[in-house]
Amino acid sequence: MELIYVENSIKQHPRAQAILKKFKDATVIECEHYGEIFNLKAQNFRLQKQKPALILAEKKNNLVLPTPEGFGIGGEQNYYFSHMLNCVYDCRYCFLQGMYHSANYVVFVNYEDFQDAIKQTLSMSVNKSLLNLACKNTLQSIDSAYFFSGYDCDSLAYEPITKFVENFLPFFANYPQAILELRTKSTNIKALLKQEVIQNCVIAFSFTPEEISVAVEHKVPSVSKRIAAMNQLAKQGWKIGLRFDPLIYKENFTQQYQQLLANIFQELSIKQIHSVSIGPMRFPVKMYQKLVNLYPSDKLLAQPLERRNQNMTYTMEKENEMKKIVLTSLANYLDEALIFECYIS
């Protein structure tokens, strides 16, 4: 990291200091608010992605937000929180490419404020759940609330720098009714292996078949390395999520996905699987146009997609064909109750 921006208000924060110590040769520039750098329109995302800077900041508002419709793994109450904006990987289908003007990494160092906001959200969620039960006059248990940490970033990829897992797992250990999903393509699992397993944490690995991954998931560890990391965690007792979202079409789609599933389920114990989710590749229309402008010669973006509602995606026929193939293959390995479909809203 050659260039680091740090907000004046947190430059003395111990977490900011610890991160700065890791990059002793970097040019450090003070700023008032990360938005001065991050939000400016006149930035070239593609070039920045090749040489991102790091921005250390404080998240002041909207620390925990409800997830968009269609995003979830079976829970009624779904929230996300982002200690980091942007990802160290460069997946051509990722919505983060069209989400922000900047490819720089923002790390919000005020983890304790996130934890306070999670506590508040959880308390509201419990009240909501109790109210529902009272209305229904049942004796069912209170619904869990799901907290997704890998919405605006990869949950584990920057762990050596952010120590996110190291800080948040002990916190979630105290709130068993809160389910934490760490979504990742990383093999940075040291921090997890060091911690005692907690039952309310799901480590969700995203996969596409190796050939697709090599073509479109730049800088991501190989599928085999990710499977190995996932198996290591499962053996230690961690609950595992499998994410086939997005499903990406190729000529030999069936064979590609069947091989991927065979490799995944070769060693993975089914009892460790918390959930499996699938969803077609889709881009909000404006975002898609932005991506095409960024990468006009990219093969994935040049595929024949069509507009459905506010999204660019596969034809309904193609989507159904892909889903059917993957769902049929998954049925060979696990109960369909574990499978959730992410849909286009």
Next chain:
Amino acid sequence: MKLNIVIALPCEAKFIIQTLNLKKDVAEHTFEIYHNQDKTLCLIVSGIGKINAAIATTYIAQYANVKQQGFINIGIAAGPYEIGIMFLAHKLYDPIINKTFYPKINFLKNYPSRSLETIEIPNSDYLMEKMIDMEAYGFYQAAIKFTTQEFIQVIKIISDNSTETRQKISTEFVNQLMKKNINDILNVINSSHELLDKETIRLAQSKYFVELVQSFHFSQQQKLQLARLLQRAEIFLNETQINTIIKNANSSKSLLVTLNNDLGNIWS
């Protein structure tokens, strides 16, 4: 593609113009403008102050106007540093409006960089850890209307500090400062040119596009469709296939339909 250099004073520009062998555009009277043969490198002498810098930057952007442009402001600055040392600016502050820009310096070789404050009236405040000039913020504010931050740089050479104050600055002294730093200045110019060049090539319109819009009538919306279909065609089809489609087309509509159909079932 065009790289624009904005310099406040003739004495700051003189040695750069000579070294780059730029020719004066004698037809231009609003500002002094110099350029290379194909006008891919243009230099404008703005005059002192951020308003002049902003006007000149806008003027040079419109001069020999092309889509992909880069901008470099070169000049002298005050600061608590050694006289003659060159810095890139990594933070530009305008105290009048209390606004800041953060130029992206990490796309260039690792040159030392400092903060820079653009003021309206020269002063002798050399104590703060920053450079002081009279143009950079105005230059940047204008340049950013025409390109992205990666293609805008500010180079400053320290001309005065608390021991050698601005009263000592002369035309010849400024010329010497530029001479001393000419290699690094040229390196920044060349690197910026290279980055701009790569981006221009990457975003170039399909070679078939110009020919086709001359052959058939396309509405604006159809031109956009055509441009994207040709980009996709160049990814998935070979030259013979594309030429056959073009040869068989008898109208803009039939061309778009054929391209759309032929690309409709190709998967990477």
